[in-house]
Amino acid sequence: MPTPEELLPIALEAVARASEVVRNRAPGTVTAKGDRDPATEVDYAVERAVREFLLAEAPEVGFLGEEDGRFGADDAELVWALDPVDGTVNFMHGVPLCAVSLGLVRGDRSVLGVIDLPFLGLRYSAVDGLGAYRDGDRIAAARDADRLADAVVALGDYAVGADASQKNVERLRTTELLAASVQRIRMFGSAAVDLVWVADGRIAATVMQTNLPWDTAAGVAVAREAGAVIVDLDGNSHTTRSASTVAVTPTLLDELMALLRRRRG
Template structure:
């Protein structure tokens, strides 16, 4: 098996570059991609510079970014970057935003670095080597009862077909409100997955899956002892339709709750 940890120094180097830009530059002009979905000028700047940096240092590895799409050979190993995860938070001055750089082997996340530039924390993991926050080993929570659990949920949908998509999300939210300790919506999948890994939230539910959002966080959560799966309980991959995570004690109840909620929304 490949030791993907050999690529961690390069991943940190690329995220250092992105962090420096995010800490020193303003968001700049906004580009609206869809109804209420936007990218800042800085999103494009970070992605462009990180893409160029990694292509120069590791030309055999492909690249997938949220803003410019794919380049290079993406058949085996691919970097997956969200240059600013939580753009709306970022442009509103909220510190809940992140840089997320993952490495995917075919469809499986194998390495990840997530940096929270305004909270002073960096998370990283490589398959088989554990998960870390600022170089301290971290682990997922052991909460087993929904009533004791803090659950992070992904953003409600905007854009095309948002009303239909949000019927599902609202059904899940309604089901959660009567059963869990608290619900949190942070506006950044990278933060949700990193905090799942660190035990700051006990589970995470997001009814979509885009590799730039999830590649880094999935391997960090997995290496911290959490399970991250698709709606049917199969292991998460880039082909998954959703992203659901928790420890092995809590996850079965979360999946049952989601299934029940979606059935009710469809009725």
Template sequence: MIAYGDLLPIALDAVGRAATFMRRQAPVTSTSKGDRDLVSEVDYAIERDLRSFLRNATPGIAFLGEEEGVSGTGELQWTLDPVDGTINFVRGIPLCGISLGLLHGVRPVLGVVDLPFLGARYWAAEGCGAIRNGQLVKVSDTTSLREAVVGIGDFAVGADAANKNRTRLALMAQLTETVQRVRMSGSAAVDLVWLAEGKIDAAITLSNHPWDMTAGVAIAREAGAVVLDSSGADYTSKSMTTLAITPGLAGQMLPHVRDAETAAIQR
């Protein structure tokens, strides 16, 4: 059996390197990589540095980066979003960070998220609990949707954005009539770690990229969150959506997502 916690010191070192670089390099220049989507030179620099660092430190583990794809093969794979929330970063909004996760097959088993401009680092490995700056964190005990604060992932851009956003708009319309507040931070990593420490009660992303989700899902699960896709099945890296929810709300939240998907199809 693999002791995922043994890899945490390496992951923490890697993310520490990236966080130091990120703090020193702002503000940045950026270029377009698609419709209303940006990438900065810091994204590329961090990804290249951590790809090299982790290849040397863990040569048997593959690597997937958002900007330059896969290197290596194997059952274990590091996943990296070098700057999660690039547009926030470029604009000087502090809701951004580094998200480094580990997949075992399709299952998130380790995560480190550093938010350099908020002074917060979160980490977890399967079976080891979730930590923020050295202190154990847990999800909220909220059980009423009317008391819930819900984080929603960004609206889609690029190809077929209008169709994809129908579901998001339908879900937003439902939730604004039901929950206490809806929030959109612009960073999946921020949403998931804030869920892990009880700042919000659900983090809903109607898409799924392993570099965005792996680290935050691992942390949220270790903090006690239920993480599903919209079918109600346990989340994996192959899921179409990412629904991370405090346990007392999971059964109440899932029908809203399904209703929004149905409403979007019928439009």
């Protein structure tokens, strides 16, 4: 089995090919996967092309894609996790905040991440233990954020579909608490963007009340290697099995978690 470091060039090439497709093709026909949950022709085309490339280059590594699910060996030690267009709604509407997000997971831990923001010309990468990079330059989560009142914090999207109203009660309470405490809230519409911008020091934290592996595997690897703390909403160490995802610069961890504990009462 190749190591994550050995697989990095393959991941970089896969994401480069995918990003080229996203930049140069219109969204095309839109398929409704559920209530307000669309996928475009580009989502499916990118996933198919990346899957075929990765399985040809590293057949011993499994594959999990957002659109078509699991391929390859069921008992693979390593599994790719791909979101072909993270931020599909943004992509459909011409908003440039979307990403190709490719992670590599061992067990329940992300060990590699490559994320490309096709319309912003930014590419992020990380391998477990080897640091995080933007276009070849080492990056680090913000170290000078001393209090939430000076922090920009991103929020994940509100829920749609079945039970959305119930799920959004806690999300709205979280929004209310943050609005009263942080400098600004931002909702970029892409988990990958949220996570790499914590890694790059552009925002101080992101709070997502979900944790789908294709959404978060790559970004968690990059943010962790940049020095961010990754936990769930209850402050437990984050894994691919966590129900939620919080990434925060270490200096704000205690203050943010104290605030988030108030979301339920």
